[in-house]
Amino acid sequence: MRLEPQVLTLLVHLVRNRDRMVTKDEIVAEVWQGRAVSDASISSRIRSARRAVDDNGEGQTIIRTVHGRGFRFVAEVVETQPAQPAAREIAQPKGTLAGRPSIAILPFRALAMAPDLAILAEAIPCEIIQALSCMRWLAVIARGSSFRFRDPEPNLDLVATALGARYVLTGIIEARNRSLAVTLELSDSSKNEVIWGDRLVAQIDNIDDLRFQIVTHLVTALEVYIPLNEARVAQMAGIETLDAWANYHLGLQHLYRFTGDDNLRAKGCFERAVTLDPQFARAHAGxxxxxxxxxxxxxxxDVPAATLAARRHAERGLELDPLDPFTNFTMGRSFWLTHELGSAAGWLDRATTLNPNYAQGFYSSALTSMLAGDAAATEAGLDIALQLSPLDPLLYGFHGVRAQMLMQTGNYPSAARWGDKAASTPGAHYLIAMIAVAANGLAGRRDQAARWRQEVRRRKADATTAHYLAAFPTQDTASRSLIVAELRRHGF
Known part of the structure; x- marks a missing residue:
């Protein structure tokens, strides 16, 4: 039986609070968010709730009226699966995340929109749902279910309970002075907490461009902010309470810190995820x-052993899920370690074909092109990656590859600027600082090169030119010789 959202909200609230009477004022606050309503409206929703559970006003065997005061759910309730608690019932996160994250995309709220434009309030969310379907780590609630919630101010607790959605995306679209503006909010439904928001504006004449921006921008944001939130919640729980997906997200957080200790912690998280679920492709890719x-x-x-392990784990991930962009991404990167650039490019192209909004896939393709000396392909890949994910965990790599390519083309002043930017970006490791040393040295900025040399030694005291060449086996021999000479001049 289909229920109106207000009726479902009422019924869920009565069931959750079945150990006590629920007052009329509380019902108004829960169902109408405190707006003034008549007793007749309350009675109408109660009648609809009774019909939904096969009760009536005479028998009251399920929903009982406490005359003049409120209502109470009195039937026996058997929980076959623990219900997701209301946000206000959670004093602090308890590490109860289970399974892969899920999201509901609700229809947008249209403000001051002509009828021919108001359709965008549903058309854009539909496009978002389609785009998210290729993100294998995220469960997307079908349009037929999520579009039942059209309230201008949706009850996130209700959406979470009715749809099983851990995250909810809402939006407002409005027309002003020949322009369209879309405001987006991504909320963690378990806490009624906004974890990301943004606003995009375009001229009405560029509606198609705005729709493309919204979809690509959102897909990339979800790749960053949902895993961060999942890891934050997982950190507050004991390791023994975490399931495979929670371990996976916690592993990602450690992975993107790019230190020896964090890499070991990430490895432990991914190993626990595989132990809990041996068929978990993304954990093998991790x-x-x-x-x-x-x-x-x-x-x-043991670098050779690590190289073999990178390939072996990627292969296992692909066996389990050949259509996951992340598993294809890790397979492609494993070929960097064996200097097989053609094979690397093929797997990375497959990753971005599976997910056209995969910023890290485009970045890795750009790095492969840089190693091969293809400046145009390198710049194009980096521009797409940066447009898709301006705050990516691998942002230092975006800038570092650009600096390296500029050194290869002889543009040393620009290489130095991008090298400084790369090495100053959070997460940058010692190899990125070595790019900054070489770029500044070749640009004649000796003092700046010396400062980055000290930073390299701080990050990895035994760093050598051999480490640099193993990581960046560029095929342009002339530029490579100049870079090697500059690094050796600085003591590497």
Whole structure:
């Protein structure tokens, strides 16, 4: 039986509070968010709730009226699965996340919109749902279910309970002076807390461009902010309470810090995820990523073993889910370690084909093009990656690859500027600082090069030119010779 959202809100609230009477004032606050309503409106919703559970005003065997005071749900309730608690019932996160994250995309609220434009309030969310369907780590609630919630101020607790959605995306679209503006909010429904928001504006003549911006911008934002929120909640719980997905997200948080200790912690999280769910493709891909970093950054004593492990874990991930962009991404990066650029490019192209909004896939393709000396492809890939994800965890790499490519083309002043930007970006490791040393040295900025040399030694005291060449085996011999000479001049 289909229920109106207000009736479902009322019924859920009565069931949750079945151990006590619920007052009329409380019902008004819960169902109408405190707006003034008549007793007749309350009675109408109560009648509809009774019909939904096969009760009536005479028998009152399920919903009982406490005359003059309120109502109470009196039937026996058996929980076959623990219900998601209301946000106000949570004093603090308890690490109860289970399964992969889920999201409901609700129809947008249209303000001051002509009828021919108001359709965008549903058309854009539909496009978002379609785009999110290729994100294998995120469960997307179908349009037929999520579009039932059209209230201008949706009750996130109700959406979470009715749809099983951990996250809810809401939006407002409005027309002003020949322009369209869309305001987006991503909320954690378990806490009624906004974890990300943005506002995009475009001229009415550029509606198609605005729709494209919204979809691509949102998909990229979800890749960053949902995993961060999942890891934050997981950190507040004991390890023994975490399921495979929670361990996976906690592993990602450690992974993107790019230090030896954090890489080990990430590896432990991914191993626990695989133990809990041996068929979890992304956890195997996570293990490939940690092995890649161990080899790429020389974090462990056995680089050849780490190189083999990066390939082996990526292959296992692909066996389990060949359509996951992340597993294809890790497979492509494993070929960097063996200097097989053609194979790397093929897997990375597959990753961005599976998810056209995969910023890290475009960045990695750009790095592969840089190693091959293709400046145009490098710039194009980096521009797309930066447009998609301006706050990406691998942002330092975006800038570092650009600096490296500029050195190869002989534009040393620009290379130095991008090298400084790369090495100053959070997460940058010692190899990025070595790019800054070489770029500044070749640009004649000796003092700046010396400062970055000290930073390299601080980050990795035993860093050498051999480490640099192993990480960036560029095929342009002339530029490589100049960079090697500059690094050696600075003691590497």
């Amino acid at each position: 293990l490939s990523f940690t092995s890649f970093l161990e080899a790429f950054l020389h974090l462990g004593p």
